[in-house]
Amino acid sequence: MSTSVSLSLRDVHLAFGRNQVLRGVDLDVARGATACVIGPSGSGKSTLLRTVNRLLEPDRGDVLLDGRSVLGDDPDALRQRVGMVFQQFNLFPHMSVLRNITLALRRIRKLGEDEAVAVARTHLDRVGLAAKADARPAHLSGGQQQRVAIARALAMQPQVMLFDEATSALDPELVKGVLAVLADLSAQGMTMVVVTHEMGFAREVADQVAFMDAGVVLEAGEPGAVFEAARHPRLRRFLSQVL
Numbered sequence: 001m002s003t004s005v006s007l008s009l010r011d012v013h014l015a016f017g018r019n020q021v022l023r024g025v026d027l028d029v030a031r032g033a034t035a036c037v038i039g040p041s042g043s044g045k046s047t048l049l050r051t052v053n054r055l056l057e058p059d060r061g062d063v064l065l066d067g068r069s070v071l072g073d074d075p076d077a078l079r080q081r082v083g084m085v086f087q088q089f090n091l092f093p094h095m096s097v098l099r100n101i102t103l104a105l106r107r108i109r110k111l112g113e114d115e116a117v118a119v120a121r122t123h124l125d126r127v128g129l130a131a132k133a134d135a136r137p138a139h140l141s142g143g144q145q146q147r148v149a150i151a152r153a154l155a156m157q158p159q160v161m162l163f164d165e166a167t168s169a170l171d172p173e174l175v176k177g178v179l180a181v182l183a184d185l186s187a188q189g190m191t192m193v194v195v196t197h198e199m200g201f202a203r204e205v206a207d208q209v210a211f212m213d214a215g216v217v218l219e220a221g222e223p224g225a226v227f228e229a230a231r232h233p234r235l236r237r238f239l240s241q242v243l
């Protein structure tokens, strides 16, 4: 794994037209730490993630990796450093699992075919899918497809990983396997931001839980402090609805 970096968002604002979605987001994720972002639908969680790898540009504020702003960086170079996994797995349906992973290794990391295949197999093994290298995505379960998407992102040797509701599209029995991969990655010291509705995962795996409401991080802290001793009434109300 390449070295993880710290991540900071400073007073990030973003509007879609007149809809002011981010209203001054501050978040600090230490190197190697896992932050889980929780909060009501529409509070801006996905939008926040997308500002980190510049799928969206903030109107104001800053995004920093290891203390350095990334807002002037080449987006393609930045996206090699910041891997992202989406709710829908976004695999190429007409390619084998292996090819889905080697494609970017060859085109972006410029690896030769043999090395790309070797790297891809290593990462497939890491997510427990070495035996599925030659399968088409459609022949895999949703949970397996999501693990391929994770392997594909990890193969690029990111320094930060973003997960946008990575288990929300999965049948309940498939969620566990994907969360186990995330927990493993967290334990290995990857810097991660995980937008999730899985409160059990947040409680057990996160170093920090950040509660977003109406475009700001209203409260953040260690899981025990957030789940057991929430200060803000809006967070207490949210938790009473989801726990």
Ligand SMILES: Nc1ncnc2c1ncn2[C@@H]1O[C@H](COP(=O)(O)OP(=O)(O)OP(=O)(O)O)[C@@H](O)[C@H]1O
Residues within 6 Å of the ligand: 016, 019, 021, 039, 040, 041, 042, 043, 044, 045, 046, 047, 048
């Ligand atoms: N590309 C876009 N164009 C216009 N509006 C958008 C766009 N993306 C998100 N929004 C709006 O931004 C607001 C926040 O959306 P966002 O997806 O960030 O919320 P969320 O907290 O991730 O919600 P959920 O938990 O339901 O996924 C919503 O009002 C949404 O309609």
